Amino acid sequence: MRANFKNIKEKLIEDLLFIAAISSIVVILFIFIFLMKEGAFAFLENGVFNFIFGTKWRMETGTYGMAPLIIGSLLVTIGAVGFATILGIPSAIFLSELAPPRMGNILKPTVELLNSIPSIVYGFIGVVLLLTSLRDTFDMIDGHSFLAGSILLGVMALPTIITISDDAITSVPKDLREGSLALGATRWQTIRRVVLPSAISGIMASILLAIGRVLGETMAIMLVVGCVARVPSPFFNFFQSGDTMTARIASEMGEAARGSLQYHSLFGIGVLLLIIVTVLNVIADLIRVRIQKKVGRG
Amino acid sequence: MDKKKMIFSIFLIAILTVPAVHSAEVLTITGSSTVLPVAAKCAEVFNEKQDDIIVQVSGGGSGHGIEAVATGKADIGMASREVKDSEINKYGDRFIEHTIAKDGVAVVVSSDIYKKVQNLTKEQIKMIFDGKIKNWKEVGGPDRRILVVVRKSGSGTRDTFMEAIFGSSKEEARGKYIETSENSEMKTAISQSDIAIGYLGLGYLGGKEVKAIAVDGVFPTKETVKDGTYPIARSLYLYTMGKTSLEEGKFINFILSEEGQKIIKEEGFVSVR
Numbered sequence: 001m002r003a004n005f006k007n008i009k010e011k012l013i014e015d016l017l018f019i020a021a022i023s024s025i026v027v028i029l030f031i032f033i034f035l036m037k038e039g040a041f042a043f044l045e046n047g048v049f050n051f052i053f054g055t056k057w058r059m060e061t062g063t064y065g066m067a068p069l070i071i072g073s074l075l076v077t078i079g080a081v082g083f084a085t086i087l088g089i090p091s092a093i094f095l096s097e098l099a100p101p102r103m104g105n106i107l108k109p110t111v112e113l114l115n116s117i118p119s120i121v122y123g124f125i126g127v128v129l130l131l132t133s134l135r136d137t138f139d140m141i142d143g144h145s146f147l148a149g150s151i152l153l154g155v156m157a158l159p160t161i162i163t164i165s166d167d168a169i170t171s172v173p174k175d176l177r178e179g180s181l182a183l184g185a186t187r188w189q190t191i192r193r194v195v196l197p198s199a200i201s202g203i204m205a206s207i208l209l210a211i212g213r214v215l216g217e218t219m220a221i222m223l224v225v226g227c228v229a230r231v232p233s234p235f236f237n238f239f240q241s242g243d244t245m246t247a248r249i250a251s252e253m254g255e256a257a258r259g260s261l262q263y264h265s266l267f268g269i270g271v272l273l274l275i276i277v278t279v280l281n282v283i284a285d286l287i288r289v290r291i292q293k294k295v296g297r298g
Numbered sequence: 299m300d301k302k303k304m305i306f307s308i309f310l311i312a313i314l315t316v317p318a319v320h321s322a323e324v325l326t327i328t329g330s331s332t333v334l335p336v337a338a339k340c341a342e343v344f345n346e347k348q349d350d351i352i353v354q355v356s357g358g359g360s361g362h363g364i365e366a367v368a369t370g371k372a373d374i375g376m377a378s379r380e381v382k383d384s385e386i387n388k389y390g391d392r393f394i395e396h397t398i399a400k401d402g403v404a405v406v407v408s409s410d411i412y413k414k415v416q417n418l419t420k421e422q423i424k425m426i427f428d429g430k431i432k433n434w435k436e437v438g439g440p441d442r443r444i445l446v447v448v449r450k451s452g453s454g455t456r457d458t459f460m461e462a463i464f465g466s467s468k469e470e471a472r473g474k475y476i477e478t479s480e481n482s483e484m485k486t487a488i489s490q491s492d493i494a495i496g497y498l499g500l501g502y503l504g505g506k507e508v509k510a511i512a513v514d515g516v517f518p519t520k521e522t523v524k525d526g527t528y529p530i531a532r533s534l535y536l537y538t539m540g541k542t543s544l545e546e547g548k549f550i551n552f553i554l555s556e557e558g559q560k561i562i563k564e565e566g567f568v569s570v571r
Contacts, residue, residue: 058451058470059451059452060468060469060470061468131490135491141443141444141445141475141493142445142475142476142494143490144475144487226475226476227477227478227479228474228475228476241476243477251477252450252451252452254452255450255451255452257358
């Protein structure tokens with residue numbers, strides 16, 4: 001009897017753990033289904049081509065074309081990830097290869113702290129400091145621009161790139177490094193020819209995750225990008241104001257009447273965003289699996 | 299009778315008698331989202347003051363409000379515009395109009411610009427917001443580019459401005475460079491720049507860095523909005539159909555009373571008293 005009870009208890013705990021484990025999958029599934037259900041109407045009603053490539057997003061006339069938002073998101077992402085990569089990867093190399101332990105002990109937590117600052121605080125700092133200084137430096141009409149968004153989100157993406165690249169570089173086996181040094185290579189040659197190539201997949205994964213982070217950012221970008229849904233001219237003009245996919249959802253969702261075309265179109269943006277972010281995450285995961293196999297640790 | 303049963307019966311009696319005690323008349327109001335916050339606030343205070351009438355307010359747009367009151371789906375329709383001829387043709391000329399508030403939108407510029415430009419015509423404002431005038435020197439200002447700040451769609455202030463300047467709230471201001479979510483955000487954007495133009499609800503004026511200019515020679519004040527000389531203004535209306543009933547009259551009189559008009563001022567509109 002007692003043993004039987006114990007068995008049931010064991011089984012119960014097992015089941016509960018299983019439910020907890022599976023819940024995130026269920027949630028993701030529900031999000032997918034719900035978004036698809038609400039967003040599909042936008043693709044049907046606007047027409048897939050017009051919805052994705054249309055250059056006007058205007059609630060007043062009921063025209064919904066995502067091109068300005070997609071281009072906006074693309075520009076900001078390229079700018080921000082470019083900025084974060086240029087600053088972040090050298091910083092990761094320094095942290096893992098060159099920094100004395102005491103310095104690393106200060107630098108690493110500081111970088112992680114960057115990650116935990118709420119995005120609205122970044123946005124606020126952006127509005128107060130970044131916008132005016134950009135305007136005065138580049139003689140722009142106003143600081144609200146893709147450039148401002150890129151710099152702000154670049155700073156926000158820095159910790160993602162630094163911490164993951166740092167881990168990837170640190171996990172390169174010591175024997176590789178020592179072998180290279182023993183052959184007479186200098187420290188820089190070792191880093192460039194041996195360490196970095198071995199860590200490249202981890203670094204790539206960090207960049208992909210940073211792209212995901214930047215694409216999904218909303219509050220900060222809304223405050224500094226200008227929120228004007230217009231294709232910049234020329235289309236790569238970082239010095240103009242514009243809008244991104246996430247910022248548009250956030251600015252219009254409160255006003256959209258439930259069930260209207262506007263409401264469904266906003267969900268349509270969400271569908272596209274979710275697809276892009278999912279693909280990015282899957283690729284980043286595949287790379288992570290590859291690196292684990294190569295380096296041979298979990 | 300045991301205790302459980304007794305509690306249950308008391309509970310049941312309570313439930314059954316509540317509607318009997320509160321057999322108040324329900325007054326439904328629907329329509330413009332611009333009028334909605336004012337009407338909802340007034341309804342809240344009004345419902346608390348007396349027990350005979352319960353006012354229920356919902357949104358849906360001016361057109362919806364007029365249709366609902368005309369077809370009897372609602373007792374009172376809210377509108378931020380006058381009833382159209384097409385609606386009178388469709389539903390008959392039995393609308394009774396009650397003006398409950400006025401709403402004015404000031405055109406504002408950065409203080410540096412205000413030193414030289416203190417008056418613009420409606421046509422000049424339209425050309426600036428449409429991106430046809432791009433430099434302040436074309437309207438008598440310094441040789442600087444113009445930064446046009448607007449509000450996001452869905453804003454009542456934007457609608458009032460677009461209707462008065464462009465003729466319809468469906469038009470697009472092609473010269474816009476920044477879209478802001480709120481009056482306060484607009485104010486920040488303009489005060490940070492020294493070459494900006496934008497618009498603000500009357501209640502948000504004030505401060506050194508953002509200055510309201512005259513439109514067609516008239517400065518925006520409560521007086522000029524009330525007497526109709528300031529051009530970028532509109533009235534907020536309640537519409538009833540046919541004879542105004544006792545309950546409808548009571549609520550409308552409440553809004554027009556000193557207490558109701560105080561709420562209207564608090565919501566940033568101009569009182570009609």
